[in-house]
Amino acid sequence: MAIVSKKVSDLSGNEGNDEEFAGVVVRQYPGIDQPKALDVLVPELDQFKHISSDLVILEITTPDGKKHDAYVRLADFKKAAPNMDEIVKNARGTRGRVPGTRVGNGNGS
Template identity: 80%
Template sequence: MAIVSKKISDLTGAEGTDNEFAAVVVRQYPGMDQPKALDVLVPELGQFKDVSDDLVILEVTMPDNSRRDVYVKLADFKKVAPNMDEIVKKARGTRGRVPGTRVGNGS
């Protein structure tokens, strides 16, 4: 007697070998409280329309230090200010020193 294991797609139930699968992690979904992993055949990935080129991801930190990610269509983000490209380009980075500050005690 032998034990046979097989891998099937969580999306379609189609069978495949390990090297035919991609691991897909769903990080956010309505009603979901933790990330979930799906096994998906590589050709099935084409069913997911990638909108990342038209998406702006914002991390918002509130005064109480609570954080959340906000996903905005690029076109809607650019409507907030007429010169949004320039505003983002000139914004300070999140790493390193704030522009205009000096290292040390200033002497």
């Protein structure tokens, strides 16, 4: 007797070998509280519209410290300010020192 293992798409149930599959992680979806992994045949990926070039992903931290992600169309994000490209380009980074600060020992040296 032999044990046969086969891989099937979570979307269609169609079989394939490992080289024919892509991994898809669903990070946010109604009714789930943690990411979920799907095995999907590569041709089935065409069903998912790739909109990353027209999408702005924001991480918002409210005054009470809670964080959540927001996904906004680029055109809508740019409506928030007339010079949004310049604002984002000149914004401080999230890592390192705040622009204009200097390293020192606190006594002016």
